[in-house]
Amino acid sequence: MSASFTKSTARNIFYGGAVFFFLLFVALTLDTVQALPKRDNRANLTEQVARGKKLWEVNNCIGCHTLLGEGAYFAPELGNVYQRRGPEFIKAWIKAQPTGAPGRRQMPNFHLNDAELDDLVAFLKYSSEINTNNWPPNIEG
């Protein structure tokens, strides 16, 4: 690098750039937080959905599945599973695990009772109604 471009110039670009772009990021975040009520389906965020999210978390569902495309890539996307399979299928499927089919990927049985299954389905329904800019591309997720 040329000698006229000094270390202190480089340092100033670093500190100036970091501060400027972090403040810009904070500004965009504030705008996002204000825009979210119209997009994040919070009108349907009930107590039941919150309980469902807790169940989603304490059973580490994200360790195999994706939700809105984030998570592990071992098992199907669940952000749109409510539309793909419907509530009754989801509950029956969870209760029937593991399939025990030799050589197939296995999902543990999490011993959820009927009320818990309803909570989880409520959470998946709520998730599926978030405005994701039309992602995923099709029903297969």
Added chain:
Amino acid sequence: MTSSAMATARAASVSAAANDPLTNVQLKYRSQAVAKPYFVAAIGLFVGQILFGLIMGLQYVIGDFLFPEIPFNVARMVHTNLLIVWLLFGFMGAGYFLIPEESERELHSPKLAIITFWVFLVAGALTIVGYLAVPYATLAKITGNDLLPTMGREFLEQPTITKIGIVLVALSFLFNLSMTVLKGRKTSISMVMMLGLWGLAIFFLFSFYNPDNLVLDKYFWWWVVHLWVEGVWELIMGAMLAFVLVKVTGIDREIIEKWLYVIIAMTLISGIIGTGHHYFWIGAPAYWQVWGSVFSALEPIPFFMMTLFAFNVVNKRRREHPNKAAVLWALGTGVMAFLGAGVWGFLHTLAPVNYLTHGTQITASHGHMAFYGAYAMVVMTMISYTMPLMRGREANSNAAQVVEMWSFWLMTVAMVFITLFLTAAGILQVWMQRMGDTPLSFMATQDKIAFFYWLRELSGVVFFIGLLLYIVSFFIRGNERASA
């Protein structure tokens, strides 16, 4: 004590002299030796990470392998959490070695550094045992997750009490280093290192924010994950690389520090707004598709500059350092970070592309090469440079270095193949599952691409052999001292 016992003790102390920090002439400051247990632990946990990676790789093709003993989600949690923890051990070891040398004084408290080491190691080990020993829901219950629910989110699966422990360990570490810097010489390298480490601790605090609103949860989850790996961790990486390059090339510090500032300036200018590439499809406003695409398209630039930087200063070196292996790791870090983080990141970062690739094996391919190329390799660069010094020699014997370089090539080439096979799997997955008029289901697609998962697993075995060879290299003595 009898005279013969005293003689034995004296003989023992003479043979241990090379390892004794009191008599080690290679260390400028005795307290730098506290880095050693950190690096040893890092390598040990690295082995565990790869073992669980191999288990998962096999579960991709033999779905019921080790079920129900180790379900996939448990193996993945162990794999990713061990990665994070061993890299943190590596960064901490690097901090304890680098900061005293840059500050030109002893570490504020070596004793605190050792206590912190044991606390972190025991907490980490207990967490991993918890993952393996009981169902995750039970672990959540017995660790009081209900009081402050933070568990069950990708990479942040640790029980809340472990997260609190991580914060305390980080504070103790940062206190120790900050006191050292404050009382000593302040260099650009040490300032950048400290900025990165403080940033790491501060952004981790967002892991305690877990709202019921899924969009807000995901939005701020990235303030830990993205602002770590595509933000402050790059500062730590840059500082570590700059430190080693100053030492092994003998190039004027002013030049290296100028490079460092330019690189990390580009990192944060591109990377902070670049967070937006995670906000395309999680409920955030559509304008993030523009902000995220434009700025994350710039993210390869700092990594490319890192490659230029490393090759440039090594080519213009003013001395021939006998530790050739460390130089190789430094150059390799530049190249592989650029390929893994830069090129493979760019591959799927533009919103129209990401619409199709989001959450597929393309993401996994990028994740593997980026973490190896940037962070695993920079920690191994630091270990390669510092371990011989802490063991009382400027460099290892030629024989040991040859084995270490073999391990470099085996691991690096294996990682290139892991990435290529996962990329192939990902392209086919996108094609079959998301494009065309008759898309296949997720599981039907997985069956069709199993061949590439087998090839990935094979590459993983080669990687593991490379890792074992890496460990072997520490035990090769060789009489011939490496010549300058």
